[in-house]
Amino acid sequence: MAEVGRIVAGALAPHPPHLVYADNPPQNEPTAECGWETLRWGYERMRKALDAVDYDVIVVLSPHWQTYVGTHFLGVPHFKSLSVDPVFPNLFRFHYDLDVDVPLAEAIHGEAQAAGLVSKMMRNPDFRVDYGTIVSCHLTRPAWDKPIVGISSCRSTAFYSVEVMQEQAKALGEATRRAIEASGRRALLLASNSLSHRHFTTESAVPEDMSQEHIMNHSQYLWDMRFIDLLRQGHAQQVIDEMPEFVSQAISEADAGALTWMLQAMGVPDYPGELFGYGTVIGTGNAVMSWIPEEQGA
Numbered sequence: 593m594a595e596v597g598r599i600v601a602g603a604l605a606p607h608p609p610h611l612v613y614a615d616n617p618p619q620n621e622p623t624a625e626c627g628w629e630t631l632r633w634g635y636e637r638m639r640k641a642l643d644a645v646d647y648d649v650i651v652v653l654s655p656h657w658q659t660y661v662g663t664h665f666l667g668v669p670h671f672k673s674l675s676v677d678p679v680f681p682n683l684f685r686f687h688y689d690l691d692v693d694v695p696l697a698e699a700i701h702g703e704a705q706a707a708g709l710v711s712k713m714m715r716n717p718d719f720r721v722d723y724g725t726i727v728s729c730h731l732t733r734p735a736w737d738k739p740i741v742g743i744s745s746c747r748s749t750a751f752y753s754v755e756v757m758q759e760q761a762k763a764l765g766e767a768t769r770r771a772i773e774a775s776g777r778r779a780l781l782l783a784s785n786s787l788s789h790r791h792f793t794t795e796s797a798v799p800e801d802m803s804q805e806h807i808m809n810h811s812q813y814l815w816d817m818r819f820i821d822l823l824r825q826g827h828a829q830q831v832i833d834e835m836p837e838f839v840s841q842a843i844s845e846a847d848a849g850a851l852t853w854m855l856q857a858m859g860v861p862d863y864p865g866e867l868f869g870y871g872t873v874i875g876t877g878n879a880v881m882s883w884i885p886e887e888q889g890a
């Protein structure tokens with residue numbers, strides 16, 4: 593009998609391309625002097641924490657793979673190409689080379705369809721993987737030695753409302769958990785998003801000039817602190833319940849459903865998330881956090 597699969601960890605793994613730029617990995621063409629250290633050191637600490645967890649696959653939901661008819665899943669075993677951030681081509685031109693766990697993607701797709709969600713496997717071998725998926729996976733696991741499952745954002749907040757997004761993200765989270773359990777895999781889930789997301793519209797002459805970096809406004813900061821505080825106290829359900837106000841008032845990138853999906857897939861943790869770092873990137877609020885159920889006896 594096959595081993596029962598598990599979600600062994602979940603993470604809030606924001607994807608500003610600035611963090612990859614400032615890290616200077618060999619895959620990225622532009623180089624930086626420094627920048628956004630509190631977040632990059634936070635990711636470094638999260639990587640160490642996740643090293644203690646033995647996982648087979650990374651499952652990531654990205655706001656920047658935007659699909660307009662339902663949820664799509666990467667369905668090709670291998671992708672290799674150049675990813676250029678459309679807004680920051682000066683910071684992110686990344687040569688990626690990644691494997692996809694297609695059987696698990698198909699299993700989640702099947703569970704999603706069975707739950708009534710519109711979903712589709714993406715089978716185009718020339719598809720360019722979005723930078724949100726790449727940045728979150730790279731910062732979490734720069735070795736690129738684990739296959740991924742890439743899940744799109746179906747933009748139901750924009751087309752309908754946050755409430756519709758929430759219902760779909762919750763159903764997708766449940767489908768994800770069922771498929772992982774049946775697969776025998778040990779999975780790490782990544783919610784690839786910033787918290788508050790109002791951002792600057794101009795860039796300083798030196799992008800990594802940290803004298804220019806700060807939160808966009810105080811109300812955003814208050815929202816970020818509220819959500820981090822709730823998550824650190826184990827109040828994930830309250831975070832989900834307050835999501836409509838958070839998205840509308842802090843223009844949160846959680847509007848893509850990634851955070852709700854991840855928390856729901858993990859059974860809505862009632863134990864604290866571990867905060868590794870908080871920082872702003874072009875005025876947006878970003879937290880790097882993980883939830884590891886085995887450490888909590890959950």
Ligand SMILES: [Fe+2]
Pocket residue numbers: 607655656724786845
């Ligand atoms: Fe983004």
